[in-house]
Amino acid sequence: MSKNISNLSGRIGLKDNLFKQISENTLSDAPKDINEIAKKHNLGVSTLHGAESFYEFLRPSHREKKAFVCNGSACMCSGTQDKLKDTLKEKLGDDKVGEMFCLGHCYENNAFHYDGENYAGKDIEKIDQIINGEDIIQDKFFSKSYATTSFLMDDKLSSPEQFKEQLNKFLKTDKQKIIKSLLDSNLTGRGGAGFPTGMKWDFCSKAKGDKKYVICNADEGDSGAFSDRYLLEDQPLKVIFGMVLCGMVIGSDEGVLYIRGEYPKSIEAINGSINELKKLNLLGDNILGTDFSFDLGICIGQGAYICGEETALIASIEGRRAEVDVRPPFPVTEGLYKKPTVVNNVETLAAAIGILINGPEKFAAIGNKKSAGTKLVCLDSFFNNPGVYEIDMGTPMKKIFNEIGGGYKEPIKAFQIGGPLGGVVPLSEIDNLNLDFQEFTAKGFMLGHASVVSIPKDFSMSEYIHHLFEFSAEESCGKCFPGRLGSYRGKEMFDQVKNKTAKIPLKLLNELLVTMQKGCLCALCGAIPTPIMNILKYFGDEMKNDMVKDN
Ligand SMILES: Cc1cc2nc3c(=O)[nH]c(=O)nc-3n(C[C@H](O)[C@H](O)[C@H](O)COP(=O)(O)O)c2cc1C
Numbered sequence: 394m395s396k397n398i399s400n401l402s403g404r405i406g407l408k409d410n411l412f413k414q415i416s417e418n419t420l421s422d423a424p425k426d427i428n429e430i431a432k433k434h435n436l437g438v439s440t441l442h443g444a445e446s447f448y449e450f451l452r453p454s455h456r457e458k459k460a461f462v463c464n465g466s467a468c469m470c471s472g473t474q475d476k477l478k479d480t481l482k483e484k485l486g487d488d489k490v491g492e493m494f495c496l497g498h499c500y501e502n503n504a505f506h507y508d509g510e511n512y513a514g515k516d517i518e519k520i521d522q523i524i525n526g527e528d529i530i531q532d533k534f535f536s537k538s539y540a541t542t543s544f545l546m547d548d549k550l551s552s553p554e555q556f557k558e559q560l561n562k563f564l565k566t567d568k569q570k571i572i573k574s575l576l577d578s579n580l581t582g583r584g585g586a587g588f589p590t591g592m593k594w595d596f597c598s599k600a601k602g603d604k605k606y607v608i609c610n611a612d613e614g615d616s617g618a619f620s621d622r623y624l625l626e627d628q629p630l631k632v633i634f635g636m637v638l639c640g641m642v643i644g645s646d647e648g649v650l651y652i653r654g655e656y657p658k659s660i661e662a663i664n665g666s667i668n669e670l671k672k673l674n675l676l677g678d679n680i681l682g683t684d685f686s687f688d689l690g691i692c693i694g695q696g697a698y699i700c701g702e703e704t705a706l707i708a709s710i711e712g713r714r715a716e717v718d719v720r721p722p723f724p725v726t727e728g729l730y731k732k733p734t735v736v737n738n739v740e741t742l743a744a745a746i747g748i749l750i751n752g753p754e755k756f757a758a759i760g761n762k763k764s765a766g767t768k769l770v771c772l773d774s775f776f777n778n779p780g781v782y783e784i785d786m787g788t789p790m791k792k793i794f795n796e797i798g799g800g801y802k803e804p805i806k807a808f809q810i811g812g813p814l815g816g817v818v819p820l821s822e823i824d825n826l827n828l829d830f831q832e833f834t835a836k837g838f839m840l841g842h843a844s845v846v847s848i849p850k851d852f853s854m855s856e857y858i859h860h861l862f863e864f865s866a867e868e869s870c871g872k873c874f875p876g877r878l879g880s881y882r883g884k885e886m887f888d889q890v891k892n893k894t895a896k897i898p899l900k901l902l903n904e905l906l907v908t909m910q911k912g913c914l915c916a917l918c919g920a921i922p923t924p925i926m927n928i929l930k931y932f933g934d935e936m937k938n939d940m941v942k943d944n
Pocket residue numbers: 581582583584585586587588610611612613614615698699700701702703704736737738739741742915916917
C-alpha cells in the first residue's frame with residue numbers, strides 16, 4: 394500500500410510536492426477542498442487526511458494558538474519557561490500559548506515562537522514591540538573554530554563567486570576521485586548512524602535508476618543541538634554545494650532540503666541562497682554551460698521529531714504518514730519515490746565540501762579512523778562560554794568543557810550529550826571521555842550530534858526521566874507496538890511519581906526498558922532507554938525514595 398502511495402506521489406514528484414500541498418492547504422486562511430489535491434495525485438482522500446493528522450503544526454489545537462514556549466531539555470533545565478509562559482499568557486490569553494520542542498536556542502533559553510519567528514534570551518522584555526510587529530535586534534549564537542584545520546567554519550565558500558570558482562573546478566573532477574577523497578578522509582555521517590559518507594555516495598552512484606535524489610536532512614530536533622542551524626544560517630553555501638556535488642557524483646538532477654518548521658531563519662537563509670544561485674545559473678539547468686543540471690527545493694517540516702529518521706523523512710516528503718519503514722531496502726537503492734537516494738545530514742554535507750577543498754589527508758590526520766576530522770559541539774547556557782564550536786575529534790571532554798566552555802555558571806551533576814536519545818553522562822565521567830563516537834558508545838553513552846544539555850545539581854532526575862518518556866510518547870510515530878505503548882507506560886509510571894501517588898516498581902521499569910531497547914522499530918523509542926538506564930545506574934541513590942523493589 395505505501396509503495397503505491399510513493400509511486401503515485403512520485404508521478405508528480407518534488408515540483409508540486411504532495412506534502413507541501415497538504416501543509417500549505419491546511420495552514421491557508423482559505424483552504425481548498427482536499428478532494429482536489431487527492432484527485433490530482435490519484436490518491437484517496439483518507440490518505441491525505443491520514444498524513445495531515447500526523448503533524449503537530451497542522452492540528453486545529455495547535456493552529457489556534459499564537460505563541461509557543463520551547464519545551465526542549467535545555468530550556469526545561471534552565472527553569473526559565475514557566476515565567477515566560479505566564480508572561481505570554483498575560484499578553485495573549487491563557488488558551489493562546491502552546492509548546493514546541495526545542496527551538497535551538499539552548500545557549501540562551503527563554504525561547505519562544507511567535508508569529509513565524511523565534512525569540513529567546515532577553516527578547517521577552519520587548520514583547521510589546523514584538524506583538525506590534527516591530528523588528529527587534531536579537532542576539533546570535535557565538536561560534537568559533539578551535540580545530541587544527543577548519544573544515545566547517547572557514548570562509549572558503551561564503552560568496553557566490555567562490556561557489557562558482559569551486560564548482561568550475563569540481564565539475565571537471567573525476568567522480569571516482571571525489572568518492573576516493575571522501576573514503577580516504579574517513580568521514581562518517583554526522584546525523585547519528587555514522588555510516589561512511591564516501592561509501593554511501595559510491596553505493597548510490599552504482600544503483601540502477603532513471604532518476605535519483607539527494608536529500609539534506611535538516612530536521613535537527615535534538616535538544617541541545619543548534620549546529621545544523623548554525624550551518625544553514627551562517628554557511629548555507631557549503632551545505633548547498635555539498636548537495637550539488639553529491640548530485641553530480643551519483644547522477645542526480647534534483648535535491649531537497651527537509652528543514653524543520655521550528656527554524657524559520659534557516660528556511661529564509663537557504664531560500665535566499667537557492668534563489669541567488671539560480672539567478673547565476675549555479676543551480677538549475679545546464680549549470681555553467683555543462684550538461685549537468687541540478688535543481689533544489691525545500692520541504693518544511695511540520696513539527697514531528699521522527700521526521701529526522703531517514704525513512705520517516707522520505708515518507709513525509711512523499712505525503713505519507715511519517716512512519717518509520719523497515720530497512721533494507723536502504724534509501725541508496727530505494728529511497729524517495731522508491732528511487733535511489735542519498736540522505737545526508739547538514740553537517741556531513743558541509744564537512745564533505747570542507748574535505749574536498751582542504752584535502753582528505755588533513756581530515757584523516759585528526760582523531761582516528763572511526764572518529765575522524767572535526768565535529769561541531771554545542772554548549773548550552775550553563776557554560777560560561779555557551780555557543781557552537783568546531784573541535785578536533787579526540788579532544789578530551791574535560792578540555793572542551795573547562796577551557797573552551799569556560800566551566801559552569803552553577804553546580805552541574807550530569808550532561809545529556811547527543812540529544813534525547815543520547816546518554817546521560819555524570820560529571821565524574823567527563824574526565825574519562827574524549828570527543829570520540831566509539832569511546833562514548835563503549836562506556837554506555839552516545840555522542841550523536843555532540844550537543845550538550847547540562848543538568849543542574851538540584852534538578853530532580855525523576856523529573857528528567859519523566860521528560861524523556863513524555864518526549865518519546867509524544868514523538869513516537871506509533872508504528873511499532875513496544876515504542877507506542879512502552880513510552881506511554883513509562884510516562885504513566887513517572888506521572889505517578891510526579892503526583893506522589895505511587896512509587897516506581899524497579900523490576901517492571903527495567904523490563905519495560907529492555908523490551909523497548911530490543912523490540913522497537915527505530916532508535917527513537919529503541920534508544921530512549923539509554924539515558925534512562927544511565928540515570929538509574931549513576932543516580933540510583935538520588936532516586937531510591939521514588940522506587941520500590943518488586944519481585
Ligand atoms: C529518531 C531519529 C531521529 C533522527 N534525527 C536526525 C536528524 O534530525 N538529522 C539527521 O541528519 N539525522 C537524523 N537521524 C539519522 C538519520 O536517520 C540518518 O541516519 C541520517 O540523516 C543520515 O545522514 P548521515 O549519513 O549524513 O549521518 C535520526 C535518526 C533517528 C532514529
